[in-house]
Every structure is written in C-alpha cells, then in structure tokens.
Amino acid sequence: MAVINFDAELRRAGAEATHGWRRLTFLAQRYLLGTIGLVIMVLFVAMALSADLISRYDPLAVDSAHRLAAPDARHWFGTDSFGRDVWSRIIYGARISLAVGLGSTALGASIGVIVGLASGYLSGWVDLLFQRITDILQSLPLLVLALVMTAALGPSLPNVIIAIAIPLIPTVARVIRANTLALRELPFVEAAKSIGMSEMRIALRHVLPNTLAPLIVLATAQLGSTILTEASLSFLGLGIPEPYPSWGRMLSESAAEYVRVAPWLVIFPGIAISLAVFGTNLFGDALRDILDPRQRG
Amino acid sequence: MRSVRALAVAALCWLSAYDVSLAEGPKSGGILRLYHRDSPGSASIHEGASYSFNVPFMPVFNNLVIFNQHVAQNSVDTIVPELAESWAWSDDKKRLTFKLRKDVKWHDGKPFTSADVKCTFDLLMGKSQQKFRQNPRKSWYNQVNDVAVNGDYEASFNLKRPQPALLSLLASGYTPIYPCHVSPAEMRTKPIGTGPFKFVEFKANESIKLTKNPDYFKKDLPYLDGIEFTIVTNRSTAILGFVSGKFDMTFPTEVSIPLLKDVKSQAPNAICVVEPSNVSTNIIINSSAPPFDNLDIRRALALALDRKAFISILFEGQADIGGTMQPAPAGLWAMPKEMLETIPGYGPDINANREQARKLMQKAGYGPDKHLQIKVSTRNIPIYRDPAIILIDQLKTIYIDAELDVVDTAQWFPKVARKDYSLGLNLTGNAVDEPDQSFYENYSCESERNYTNYCNREIEKLFDQQSVETDTEKRKKLVWEIDKKLQEDVARPIILHSRTGTCWQPYVKNVTVMSNSSYNGYRYEDVWMDK
C-alpha cells in the first residue's frame, strides 16, 4: 500500500545523502521533468500572488490611444483591442486560473474523499447509494456536465468552480473507496478495532492518512484538466464573465476577431494555458512515480 | 460632312457600347453562397426582430411596395411598387389604397389576391383567429383602423388619423405579404411566398437554402439559380471562409471595421463597402430608482461620455455621433451639427464637460472620497459587452465605480422589464429611417419596447404633431426639436451610430447595401454572378 517512506525510497534509488540540501538536489536530478514542472507551477503561483507588484498596468484600464499595439518595451505582450495591456491581463488571469484550478480541485477532492471514505468504510446501503451517484456523474463527460451546470447556475467565479468541481467528485470517490476497502482488511486497522477505537476515529486517524498518497496523485493530475475545462467554458462563452481577465475568454470571441491583425492576442494566452497545464502535468507525473510505486516506470 | 462623320462615330460608339453592354449583361445561373452570422429562431420575418431573419428570407417574399433595391438611401421618394401596381392617398390622407397585380402566384401555385393582404395585416394587428407566437411590430399599425378589400385586386388601409410614414413602414423588408392559406406555424418552418426565390430547407445552426422561383412574376428574374447560407457563428471562422473563396459574399452589414482590414489585406480583389446601419449603441437608465432618479446624476453621466473614444476603439474611427435619428448625410432626419453640439455632453471639449459633470456629482453628494458604486448590466455578446467595458472606464472620471454585470440573453429582457438594473448598455436597430418608427417605439409612454419607461406627455404631443405633418421641411424641424429634447432629458443617451462593412467577390454584381437601414435591401432578384 502506498505508505510513503522517503528514506527507503531514496536509498532504493541509490542516494547516499541522508538529509538536507543534497537530498533535495538528488531528488531534483532523479525527477528532472517533475522538477521542471514544479518550477513552472511555482512561477505561476508567484505570478498570481504578486500580480499587483509585477503587472505594469491596470488590467482593466482602457486606452484608446494604444489599441492593438504590438509587443514592445512598453507593452511586453502587446495590447488588446481596448488598449489593455496583455501582460497584465495574463498575470491577473493566472489568479483566475489558479482560483478555478485549486478551488474546484479542492472542493471536488474533499467531497470525493468524504463520499469515498463513507462508502468504503460504512458499506451497506450508503455505499450502494453513493456508488449509484458516482455512476451517474461518471456517465457524462466533464465538459458536458460543466456546461449544463454553468448554464443552470449562471456564469460567475464561484459557480464555475462548483460546476467544474462536481464532475471531479466521482473520480476521487472511486479511488478513495477502493483504498479504504483494501485498508480495512489490514492488520493495523484490525488492531485498532480490537483495542476498542471507534469506527469514526479509525476512519479519520488510520484510514484517511493512508489514502493521502493516491489522493495527492489524483488531485495533481486533475488540476491541469480543471484549468483546461475553465478555458473551454470561457471559450464557449459560458465561463467567467468580463471584466475578469480569464485566459480562456481572452482567446475567444473578440480576440479571435483580431487574430490576423494582432496574433499576439491569441498566442500569449494560449501559451499561458498550455504552459500552466504542462507544468502541473509534469509535476503530477513525477509525483505519481514517487508516491505510487506500482506505476513506477 | 463633318457632322455626318461625327454622327457615324457616335453611332459606332453607341453600337459598340451596346455590344459591350450585351457582353456584360446579366448572366443567369449560379448559386450565391453566403455565410449567416447566426441561426434565426424561425423562418418567419413577421415574428423576428433582427435582420438575421430578413437577409435569408426576404428573397422568398414580396411587399406591397418596396424601397428601390438599388438606391442606398431609403426614403419615401425611392419607394417602388411590388405586389401593388400603384397606390394613392385619399384627399383627407386617411386612406391609402393599393391596386394589386393580377399575375402573381404563391410558390404553391395558388393565386395571390387582396385577401392575402388583409390576412397579413389582420394578423399583424392581432385581429385574426390565428395568432403569431410573437408580434414585435404590432405598434407600427397603431394608427390603422382596418384593411378593407374591394374585389380581388384592391386593398386599402383606413387610418385613424393621417400618417404619411405608413407607406415607408410598408416598404420595409420587415413587411412581407403572407398567404392566407398557410398558418403562422407553417410560416415559421416552411414559408410560402411570392418572391423570386423559393424556400428549400432550413437546418438550424447549419444552413438555409433557397432556389429560383421559375414562375416569378417579373420576367427573366431572378438571375441566380439559388442562394445558400451556411450558418457560421464564429466571426473569424466566417471571415476566413470568405477570404479563402468558400463564400461569394459575407453576411451583409456584419463585417466589423477591424475584420474589414483583414479582408482587404487577405483578399485584395474583394469589393467592400462600409455603410451606416442605423443601429445605435445607447445607455438605458433606470430613472425610477436611486441613484439615477436624480436628474443631476443623469446629466453628469451624459457629460462624462467621450463618444470619440468609443468610436476609435470599437470602429477605428468609422462611426457617427448623433441623437436618436441616424446622423447625416446617410440619415434623413438628423439635426444639424451646430444644433447637436449645443446639447450637454456633445460639445467638443471633453475635459470641460467632465469638469462640469464632477460638479454635478459633488452637488449630489459624491466626490473623490466618496465614489458612487453601480453596476452596468448588459448582454453577454461582444457588441454589447465591449462598449460597456469602455463606459465603465469613462465613468471612473466622474467618481463612479461601475462593475460589469453580464446577463445571459435569456435573462436580459425579464431583468430590464423588472427594472432590476441601474445602467444598461443596449443596441437599438431602426428598420426604417423614419421618426414615427423610432419615437413611438422607444420613447412613447405606452410602448412595449420603451425599456426605460421614459414618459413625457409634452413630448408625446410633439410626436403626434410631427407624425401628421405632411410638409417634409416643417416635419424635419419638429423632429430636430424633439430629438434635442430627448437628449437633454437624458432619456436614453445615444453613444454612437455604427457603421458596418459588407464584402463580396468581384464577380458578384448588382448588390446594393442600404445606407440608412440594415433591414430592407435583400430581395436579391437581380443579383447575378459573372462567372
């Protein structure tokens, strides 16, 4: 089972170093791609957090004198049809993507964990009910469900987060349930039971921590796809509304109109989305390699 | 001798010119391929309120009378007969009589008679058994008592009071004659007309197909074998399609100025025209609730607008500033520039205007330390949303912090009707450049389309006064005065009047784009292709 032991892990990989900086550099070398992914992710998070400091203009400020300016020293990524600075908009856009990515992953994962734990641990009719609900949610593609949800809830940041989180629940619940079922049979759970620990405590103290590894792997893998789903929703006009600078919407409608006069309007937000998702995917892959020994390549 | 030779030369020239004109004369055949900007809700023009209906379905029908399809500026002087052979006003100007053609057949072979005329207008006035699902232009016929027939080939409109504008309304692309023997429901799905083209099929979100009507009452017309519209909602995909030669023509009056540049650089041979479309971008104000129930704040709003900035951002300079009526020279009823500039907010010195606006705001209790927080509501469509973004930016200069409130199309109208907004950004299209149409529809107290509930009985009297006026010059003066008052009352501030482009491949001939309406110029009976 996925109980992580980093020391054993490192020794197995042949590392002599046992602590500190050297260990870290060893890990970075061994999982080079993952490290690159982590760096990209950290950069994006830093960008989102320090948006007020590093953006050079107000992302919403209209400037009719500098419309569709090509990238130059003033406007690194050019300006859009309103004269708004694309660099600043991409930086603020990182906030939106991050909020949607982290928000919906966290929401979906936590509900998924509760459902998965309950269904795996309690079994019986609870399990049966939750299983059917997961079945239902899993029979609709992510984007289809998110589309109908945003149409029903109306386009706004919290609603988009909810709409993207709900389809994530079954994926997480499935994995947690399977893990819980396996864990229940393990000796230390039996032992806990025999010394009279309550079911609830067993679930929270022993079972939950031991399902963390697969959960982390799964959540990281989903992070990228939530960012992509938000972009697709915005592209279809159902995502986060103006004036928030969402990457997906920057690419759609009005921007597409200027695609040939001002290709930077299409290129930079596209690169931002791809790079952010690429980073989380690289990192997620490495994490899976580290945490999930069965998948190790 | 000399004169004889000159004559001979002249004759030769004339002959050769004749020859050339024969060689270049209209060619029959070919299918005109256009893209369509969206999928109209149905095929029934009378139930539509957007030119997405008129463009594809006007070729299926005829009107009693129609604006000459090859004169860009629609006016009462360019109206020509179509299903009517002639028309005449009675002496008291309260009766308009049409003599009808006798050689017209519906596409299903049944003969066209005066009964069809009566049926059409009874439906529009809500007097018949059958009903339209929607009837957006019912108010056009408020002054019509009834339509009477005299035999199979004469119909007359009896009016409550003289209304010279009625003829122009009847000449709009919005006023086709429907057959009696086909129900409104069938007209929505499989329209039957008398026009140059027959309806073949309409696949929602995919295509609309029309084919030549071989029995069209105008001899040798139409030239085209058919017209096909491919519905392409993504504007840049659509333009790419035109540039690559997939389409013979763009959707009329839909090419934005930035896209037009693109077309010109990619397809230098394409013929493009830019014309005003008689669509205004305006602000609807909820004056029944704070803060805009305060006239000072409304005036401040009007003074804060920098119309030139809107025009340079949205239209790269190619749009017009005016009041309610479309600006000159394309517009017939626009007030002179000198008069326009006396209206608050229209003066050229924006900074001075805004200084004045800030004073008004301070008077109302706001200032640099106390900003007014509002929401600007608009639909989630770029042509609505984009000006709203600029408006919000401009409001910052007068201590107003506005937030954009994007409303789904399905909720926009109910929201406006509930008065659940403070400022709204709106687009108003005028089918006919005619004061009766725009004043009554948008500003009269009882109108269903008067979103702001602006109601001023004094002005309403002036509406009637100009409406019955038969002397055009006198009427113009009245119209200017009314328009100025409407702007001074900040009833519905007009930001700009848009211009749009239409492009076609050089081999497409005989297309005329109207310059004061985007609803009337799509009969396409004599369009041909030199291929």
Next chain:
Amino acid sequence: MLAYIVRRLFLMLVTLFGISVIIFVLLRIVPGNIVDILFDAAGYVDPADKANLEKELGLSDPIVVQYLKWIGGLLHGDLGYSYVSEKSALQEILPRIPITAKLAGLALLFSASIGIPLGVLSAVHQGTRLDYALRVVSLSGLSLPSFWLGLLILMASVSMLGWMPIFNPNPQTWAEAFAIYCIPAMAVGFRSAALTMRITRSSMLEILRQDYIRTARAKGASESSVNYHHALKNAVLPVITVIGIEAAFLIGGLIVTETVFNIPGVARFLVEALRWRDYPIVQNLVMLIAVVVVVVNFAVDMLYAAIDPRIRYGD
C-alpha cells in the same frame, strides 16, 4: 456470467434514470426559458402572449408532469419537438449523429495509430532520451487546449495555403473530404493520442517486468520478438479499454472543435440548444451521450471479462 450481465444491465438502467432526473431538474432551475428568449428577441413582452406560449409548449405544467410526459414519450420513441425549429427532436438530432460519429471515429483512429506505436517505442527504450522526448510530447498533448490548436491550424492553413477546411455536407473531392473531417479530427485526436501513448507505455512496462517475459527472454527469444510479440499482445487490453472510454468522452473535445471548425454535429448542437433553452433537444442529447458512455463502458467490461480470465464477475 449471465447473472453478472443481468445485474450490469439493471445498473445501467438505474444510472440512465438518475441522469434523466438530474438533467431535467437542472434545466428547470435555469433562470429564463425559451419563452423569455423568444420575447427578448422581439424586444417586448405581453404577459398574456407569454402565458399562452408557455402553455402551448407545456412549460406551465408541474415539473413532475413535464418529466413524465418526456419519459413516457421516450419509451414510445417520441422525443418531443424542438422549441426553436418546431421540428421533431429526432429529426433534428439524427442527421447530426453521423457527422460527429465520423469525427470521433477518425480521431480515435488517429489516436490509436499514433499513440500505440509511440507508446511501445517509449516503453522499449525506457529511460533513454527518446523516452524522455516522447513523454514530453505526450504531456504537451495533454496540455494544449484543443480549441487553441484548432484556431492555430485554421490560421496556418489560410495564411499558408490560402484555403481552409470549412464544413460542407457534400464534399466534392477526396481532398476536400479529407480536409473537412481529418483536420478537425486531428485537432481533437491529439489529446487522446497523448493519453493512449501514456497508457500503452505504462502497461507495456508492467508486462515487460512479468515472469513470462523473463522466461521468454531466458529461452532465448530475440529482443524484438519479446517486445512486439509477447509483450504488446498483452499490453493491448488496457489500451483497448482506454480507447473505448476515450471514445465516449471525446464528446467534450468535440464540443469546442466543432465550434472552431463550424461543424454541424451533435456536440456543438448541444451548446446551441443550451443557449436557446431548447429543453427537448438538450435533454435528449444529454441522454444520448449518457447512453453512449454507459453502453461503451459495458462493452469494454464485457470485452475485458471475455479476454482476461482473471476478472471475477463480481463488483
């Protein structure tokens, strides 16, 4: 076995029933209905007209009645009629299915023919630069938004070829048919190719470690025979599973791709119908998608069970 199949079929029905309820309720809590939209387009509202129209369309019935009417109709093969076009929903949906099916089929073909060989290559050369490069490529495939890729393809094809693949129901030439189907299929298939490649790689690796492969090696089978004969044969099962599941889920990618390339398939139709609040179309389309997903899942499970004797017929 039979009991297992019956049980699965029963669960399928339960799932579909659940979806029908959820989608129906979701649509009814959406603020604004088709009547609002129609009147919005007309720019005015007359409450009496509005009530009439709502009654005509059956929107004024209690929600349970509306639901029963819909399900009752479905059981008789009557899908209702589109509020917008006033044609039967079946007539609107059916002609669009082959278009989307063709696209999906081509995308899967593309995904399998690129993804499987590259995945095998990557596994066989595990740890080499080639492996690294291929993994990066596959990850980037999972990272590009497919609508962006489509937009770039369109831009490139017009500026380089002066031509673009715009949809035409009756393509004149082979080249045209190729372009209007294959280019969008590639744009959407790129992502699933990347996924297929990753799955192929990891299942190949797992199998290459198994005992019988070692045995084969020990018995002196050549390296390529081991890799391509013994291992690939066994690795193919999970790959088929993934392709099957991808087939059902491609619809997400198709929604944006059909929008970019203006293809009148079912995927884009769903978005349009949602925009119009055309309930009968949305409901039936979502059910159609769900049925496809559920049936494909079932088929994949059956296939698995038939091929792999280790699967128990339990849950």
